[in-house]
Amino acid sequence: WHSAKGGDVAIDCPGQEILERTSAVISDRMVEARLTAGLPAAGRTILASAAQRMFLETLPQLVERALMYRSVDSQTMHALAASVEDQEYLRSQLKLLSLVAFIGNGAVLPRVSGVSNMPLETNTVVRFRAPPELQVMVELPNQGTVVGMGIRQGVTLICGGGFNGKSTLLQAIERGVYNHAPGDGRELVVTDATATKIKAEEGRFVCSTDIRPFINNLPLGKTTDAFSTADASGSTSMAASIQEAVEVEASTLLFDEDTCATNFLVRDGRMQQLVSQDCEPITPLVSRVRELWEAKGVSSIMVIGGCGDYLDVADTVVSMHGYVPSDATEKAKAIAQCMPVVIEIPQIKYGPALNRTIIVPKELAAHKPPKAKTRWSIALFPSDKLSSLAPPTISDAGAATHERTDEPEVFPELDLTALDQLVSVSQTRAIASMLQLATQNTRRRTMRSLVSDMCTTALGDLPAGHGVAGNLARPRGIEVAL
Numbered sequence: 453w454h455s456a457k458g459g460d461v462a463i464d465c466p467g468q469e470i471l472e473r474t475s476a477v478i479s480d481r482m483v484e485a486r487l488t489a490g491l492p493a494a495g496r497t498i499l500a501s502a503a504q505r506m507f508l509e510t511l512p513q514l515v516e517r518a519l520m521y522r523s524v525d526s527q528t529m530h531a532l533a534a535s536v537e538d539q540e541y542l543r544s545q546l547k548l549l550s551l552v553a554f555i556g557n558g559a560v561l562p563r564v565s566g567v568s569n570m571p572l573e574t575n576t577v578v579r580f581r582a583p584p585e586l587q588v589m590v591e592l593p594n595q596g597t598v599v600g601m602g603i604r605q606g607v608t609l610i611c612g613g614g615f616n617g618k619s620t621l622l623q624a625i626e627r628g629v630y631n632h633a634p635g636d637g638r639e640l641v642v643t644d645a646t647a648t649k650i651k652a653e654e655g656r657f658v659c660s661t662d663i664r665p666f667i668n669n670l671p672l673g674k675t676t677d678a679f680s681t682a683d684a685s686g687s688t689s690m691a692a693s694i695q696e697a698v699e700v701e702a703s704t705l706l707f708d709e710d711t712c713a714t715n716f717l718v719r720d721g722r723m724q725q726l727v728s729q730d731c732e733p734i735t736p737l738v739s740r741v742r743e744l745w746e747a748k749g750v751s752s753i754m755v756i757g758g759c760g761d762y763l764d765v766a767d768t769v770v771s772m773h774g775y776v777p778s779d780a781t782e783k784a785k786a787i788a789q790c791m792p793v794v795i796e797i798p799q800i801k802y803g804p805a806l807n808r809t810i811i812v813p814k815e816l817a818a819h820k821p822p823k824a825k826t827r828w829s830i831a832l833f834p835s836d837k838l839s840s841l842a843p844p845t846i847s848d849a850g851a852a853t854h855e856r857t858d859e860p861e862v863f864p865e866l867d868l869t870a871l872d873q874l875v876s877v878s879q880t881r882a883i884a885s886m887l888q889l890a891t892q893n894t895r896r897r898t899m900r901s902l903v904s905d906m907c908t909t910a911l912g913d914l915p916a917g918h919g920v921a922g923n924l925a926r927p928r929g930i931e932v933a934l
Contacts, residue, residue, distance in 0.1 A: 556640025
């Protein structure tokens with residue numbers, strides 16, 4: 453390779469969600485932008501003249517255009533600050549209004565595609581409009597009075613035919629845990645900050661998790677009060693995810709029927725007749741969802757298209773037709789009364805929330821620190837001792853076991869593909885750094901305490917290799933725990 457290369461100057465770019473990042477730091481004394489620069493080179497030789505132009509001409513121009521107040525559109529900048537302030541205030545009012553989510557009138561929920569987070573901008577886009585029965589008015593500090601649909605605490609179903617906007621609405625709600633940039637279309641879609649998407653994840657790692665509220669009395673007397681497996685089924689993974697989310701104080705759970713294990717959602721009357729409750733280890737969610745709310749204070753928002761048994765346990769039912777919501781609560785209650793179903797009563801109470809005591813062993817980062825490979829994957833480099841454990845003794849690493857062989861060593865990876873609310877690879881990098889930091893303190897801590905410590909640590913204080921980290925973004929504690 454002998455042609456000139458390099459010379460690029462880059463920064464960790466934000467997306468539609470507004471996250472705390474290390475790429476820019478603002479203090480009373482200065483504004484600091486943390487950039488990467490590739491030195492111009494030909495082969496292994498730095499091109500001095502080109503490097504001089506990059507540092508003495510290009511870089512000062514970038515600073516002038518991007519960091520100086522006189523060069524930016526002040527109205528746009530103030531509008532951004534006002535929008536974020538309004539979103540933060542609106543989120544702070546949800547609990548006072550007994551809501552878990554708010555979707556403002558006029559919001560644009562559809563995205564360009566399944567792989568793009570940009571708003572769909574066509575003449576056919578149906579902007580959100582709240583049904584009169586569910587309308588809520590809120591006075592914001594900057595925008596003034598806004599009107600939208602309030603999703604109340606408790607159990608809410610989003611129903612309707614296929615391709616009518618059910619999942620689109622839920623996806624907007626799940627991203628409502630973050631603030632959004634003006635023009636995104638979801639600036640007035642705000643959700644309880646702890647709302648957690650739960651989905652089936654076959655092959656998921658589970659360690660020392662009490663899943664008895666959902667799975668109990670396994671064959672051969674196997675207990676589930678501290679259940680561990682390196683290869684969970686869909687239903688087992690959902691049970692573990694719910695328990696782990698509740699452990700770190702999630703107060704809202706989100707479910708989409710399309711991505712859930714059917715046998716975990718419901719067990720209909722015919723199957724109840726065929727397989728008695730005494731012979732079925734799984735207590736379906738339909739038998740627990742009201743108890744989650746009434747005993748634990750954990751609300752649920754569920755996209756349901758085929759499991760009609762949930763009409764019996766819902767507080768609110770929203771029907772989507774042609775991307776337009778309507779309140780179908782009374783109709784759903786009438787149907788449930790006319791067509792009763794038998795929902796099995798769980799044989800045991802839900803029980804207390806998890807409060808596991810864990811150690812993240814220093815051997816987890818024995819060879820080198822964990823490294824984010826993609827938004828959905830973190831490579832681990834543990835010692836041979838840890839790699840040979842069966843099963844692993846760490847509760848938040850999610851790594852499959854590896855037996856000793858004569859083959860070249862293959863290091864495990866954390867698979868984060870089920871974390872739909874992880875929105876940036878910069879968050880994944882921060883999680884990798886938090887794992888490294890956790891290995892430096894080998895005292896026993898509860899999961900709740902560990903997550904709290906990680907999430908209150910300044911991003912700039914996280915391990916950053918040989919330099920200053922300029923490519924980290926703050927993840928939620930929920931994603932760190934799961």
